[in-house]
Amino acid sequence: MNPEKKTIREIPRGLPVVRAQDIDRSRLELSADVVVVGSGAGGAVAAYELARKGLDVLVLEAGPYVPSREMTEDFSEALETLYEDHGSQANRDGDILVLQGRCVGGSTLVNGCVSFRTPDFILREWREYFDLKEMTPENLAPYFERVERNLSISENGEHEIARHSQVIRDGARKLGWSVKPFQRNVKECALTGHCLSGCKTERKQSMLVTYLPWAAAHGARIHSDTRVTRVLEEQGRTTGVEAQVVGRDGVKVADMVVHAGRVVLAAGAVQTPVLLQKSGLGNSSGQVGRNFACHPSMYVGARYPEPIHAWRGALLGNYVDEFLHPDDGGFMLESGGLGVAEMCLITEPGTGEPYMRYMEDIRYYTGLVTLIHDQNVGEIRWKGDHKEIEYRLAERDFPAMMNALKAAVRLHLASGATEVFLPTTEHLVVRSAEEIDPVVARLENRPQHLRLVSYHPQGTCRMGSDPANSVVGPDGQCHDVRGLYITDASVIPTSTLVNPQTTIYALATWIADRMVTETA
Amino acid sequence: MSSSESPARTEAVRQAAPLSRLTRRRFLRYGLIGSAALAAAAAGSFAILRRSPVDAIPVAEGIRNLGAGEYHLFRRAIEVLLPTAGTALTPVEEVPVLANIDHMMGLLPAHVRQELGTGLALFDNAAVVSGFHGRRFVDLDDQAAVDYFDAWSRGHSIQRALNTVIKQFVYTAYWREPETWPPVEFDGPVSDDWGLDYLGNAPLPREDQA
Numbered sequence: 193m194n195p196e197k198k199t200i201r202e203i204p205r206g207l208p209v210v211r212a213q214d215i216d217r218s219r220l221e222l223s224a225d226v227v228v229v230g231s232g233a234g235g236a237v238a239a240y241e242l243a244r245k246g247l248d249v250l251v252l253e254a255g256p257y258v259p260s261r262e263m264t265e266d267f268s269e270a271l272e273t274l275y276e277d278h279g280s281q282a283n284r285d286g287d288i289l290v291l292q293g294r295c296v297g298g299s300t301l302v303n304g305c306v307s308f309r310t311p312d313f314i315l316r317e318w319r320e321y322f323d324l325k326e327m328t329p330e331n332l333a334p335y336f337e338r339v340e341r342n343l344s345i346s347e348n349g350e351h352e353i354a355r356h357s358q359v360i361r362d363g364a365r366k367l368g369w370s371v372k373p374f375q376r377n378v379k380e381c382a383l384t385g386h387c388l389s390g391c392k393t394e395r396k397q398s399m400l401v402t403y404l405p406w407a408a409a410h411g412a413r414i415h416s417d418t419r420v421t422r423v424l425e426e427q428g429r430t431t432g433v434e435a436q437v438v439g440r441d442g443v444k445v446a447d448m449v450v451h452a453g454r455v456v457l458a459a460g461a462v463q464t465p466v467l468l469q470k471s472g473l474g475n476s477s478g479q480v481g482r483n484f485a486c487h488p489s490m491y492v493g494a495r496y497p498e499p500i501h502a503w504r505g506a507l508l509g510n511y512v513d514e515f516l517h518p519d520d521g522g523f524m525l526e527s528g529g530l531g532v533a534e535m536c537l538i539t540e541p542g543t544g545e546p547y548m549r550y551m552e553d554i555r556y557y558t559g560l561v562t563l564i565h566d567q568n569v570g571e572i573r574w575k576g577d578h579k580e581i582e583y584r585l586a587e588r589d590f591p592a593m594m595n596a597l598k599a600a601v602r603l604h605l606a607s608g609a610t611e612v613f614l615p616t617t618e619h620l621v622v623r624s625a626e627e628i629d630p631v632v633a634r635l636e637n638r639p640q641h642l643r644l645v646s647y648h649p650q651g652t653c654r655m656g657s658d659p660a661n662s663v664v665g666p667d668g669q670c671h672d673v674r675g676l677y678i679t680d681a682s683v684i685p686t687s688t689l690v691n692p693q694t695t696i697y698a699l700a701t702w703i704a705d706r707m708v709t710e711t712a
Numbered sequence: 713m714s715s716s717e718s719p720a721r722t723e724a725v726r727q728a729a730p731l732s733r734l735t736r737r738r739f740l741r742y743g744l745i746g747s748a749a750l751a752a753a754a755a756g757s758f759a760i761l762r763r764s765p766v767d768a769i770p771v772a773e774g775i776r777n778l779g780a781g782e783y784h785l786f787r788r789a790i791e792v793l794l795p796t797a798g799t800a801l802t803p804v805e806e807v808p809v810l811a812n813i814d815h816m817m818g819l820l821p822a823h824v825r826q827e828l829g830t831g832l833a834l835f836d837n838a839a840v841v842s843g844f845h846g847r848r849f850v851d852l853d854d855q856a857a858v859d860y861f862d863a864w865s866r867g868h869s870i871q872r873a874l875n876t877v878i879k880q881f882v883y884t885a886y887w888r889e890p891e892t893w894p895p896v897e898f899d900g901p902v903s904d905d906w907g908l909d910y911l912g913n914a915p916l917p918r919e920d921q922a
Binding site: 200202203204205206207244260261264265266268269272277278280282285286287341342344379380382384386392393394395397401402405406409499501503504531532533536537540542543544545547548549551552554555577578617618619638639640641643 | 792793794795796799800801819820821822823824854858861862865866869870872873875876877879880883884886887888892893895896897898899900901902903906908909910911912913914915916917919
């Protein structure tokens with residue numbers, strides 16, 4: 193590790209990435225001090241923090257490299273190009289869509305920019321249940337401050353509160369509920385509303401325009417289209433990874449072996465445990481893949497008397513934190529817009545002509561996203577030829593989910609909505625406050641009853657001090673394999689309730705710090 | 713239903729008995745794949761018992777991922793789910809909905825694709841007994857087809873799943889096309905039209921510049 197030896201070459205535009213089409217051999221053998229698996233929130237931050245300390249870093253990303261100029265602002269196309277399983281990744285029951293980025297930059301490319309620090313009451317859980325004594329708000333503050341500064345995280349200005357968020361804010365104020373503007377990692381937001389399709393003009397401060405080019409400036413090498421298939425280990429210590437380079441047409445281009453004394457897994461909370469399971473590593477606790485949480489979210493749509501055009505303006509404006517603390521309900525409501533490709537699916541207005549009427553009037557609709565602090569009850573399993581996401585909403589979580597739904601409906605009505613569609617597979621509508629309880633009471637916690645989406649998978653290789661009930665220690669290092677670290681959302685011990693990207697950035701920085709210290 | 717169809721229907725009900733005995737919990741436990749053998753057996757029998765005139769219609773050129781039965785199911789579903797006639801919306805005939813569905817099918821992971829194929833066959837054939845329609849979904853008239861969808865939206869979990877997934881394929885395949893956007897005032901891509909500048913990469917943090 194010698195930072196003085198390296199020349200820093202700032203990269204003002206684009207990213208030097210080795211893609212499948214750049215490979216002209218059927219077998220590649222590479223070496224690095226550290227190989228980072230995944231280029232999203234956990235991988236990119238670790239790559240930069242390690243590279244700037246003089247380590248030779250190699251980043252391997254399974255997905256494609258899509259430069260900003262190639263982004264189309266077309267959500268259907270983006271799902272196919274930028275998302276895991278072309279946007280079709282779901283739980284085993286098929287009633288929760290689990291959306292994750294699968295591209296250089298990972299989910300940071302396609303998220304809504306919402307940035308929260310981990311709530312203090314969540315950190316308290318981590319300390320109490322997993323003996324993570326150092327995870328205090330005070331100890332983490334410098335890490336949060338660092339990533340907030342690096343990613344230009346700031347509070348939405350009034351111009352970033354679009355019409356869809358203005359009406360919700362007015363309703364919350366009528367109810368006397370606490371409503372606040374989001375903090376987002378965006379510079380000079382152009383208010384296109386296309387966050388989920390990637391920010392074409394590079395305003396979202398995703399990993400694609402921040403930590404990855406910074407890592408590359410410090411000499412990190414980045415390969416796309418490269419899916420790691422196995423983590424290598426000898427005598428309790430990692431020695432590198434095996435991978436395959438696969439073109440966009442699905443044809444394998446090359447096999448790859450990387451020799452590295454340190455491996456950082458940051459493929460996301462679904463793929464990281466799958467990789468460990470394929471490798472047969474890290475699972476003496478039996479916890480690899482278990483404790484999956486995902487913030488199952490509902491998008492509660494409603495019709496307003498005036499046109500809203502939910503696709504216009506900043507995608508996400510305000511949030512209601514009145515019920516954030518578990519003692520107050522343990523859920524959050526986020527006001528946000530959507531495009532037509534999403535609005536056409538979020539509810540069940542009826543079949544045929546009722547659906548046509550709904551879509552003809554879609555400019556009058558907007559919605560609220562619900563988030564809960566869900567239990568870590570799910571599991572990721574590698575089934576030999578495909579992964580399986582086993583997750584059903586826990587009975588313990590159902591009351592919070594229904595309370596969140598009731599609050600969302602109440603807020604819509606207070607905001608002036610004339611009818612609110614429940615996010616169910618059958619046609620259920622509420623038009624007055626008196627109808628809320630009886631209509632919501634008809635819902636059951638059964639598969640395929642609610643329409644749910646997860647944007648925040650987490651918790652499948654959790655961090656803790658006790659090797660008997662956790663996969664990595666407080667330094668992010670795998671209890672079982674020295675030199676093997678995990679820096680993505682897998683390590684989050686209990687679900688964050690709030691959008692987790694800032695938590696991941698901070699934890700990745702924290703872990704990279706400790707890797708550097710150990711190396712030194 | 714004509715009297716000549718009664719024996720066939722009786723046979724169909726008999727064939728469907730294993731499905732009706734499959735409790736919701738067992739359906740959920742085994743999932744679509746778990747019930748594939750039963751469903752395929754039942755659906756296969758239905759197909760033999762209930763041939764449809766649409767079976768003779770050739771699949772359009774360019775369709776690569778949909779089987780013939782799936783093609784006809786979606787063709788009928790598009791008519792039922794997207795009745796654009798008389799609305800301000802872009803006529804469904806002007807949008808390549810089936811081609812888009814075919815494309816999306818080709819992107820599914822293999823195990824999901826297999827499950828879905830089983831489910832689609834079930835949806836089509838179960839109409840013979842479900843709701844006592846006595847004919848496959850592809851042969852239901854418009855109102856019966858709407859009622860069939862609505863009944864499945866309130867049914868057991870596997871019915872809800874198929875109601876949802878068929879609708880989602882059809883809706884997505886229609887609304888992803890830019891020509892459907894102007895009637896609902898959806899702006900679509902805007903950055904190029906607005907002439908927005910590209911900001912490029914964020915400068916290195918100050919610690920690197922010192």
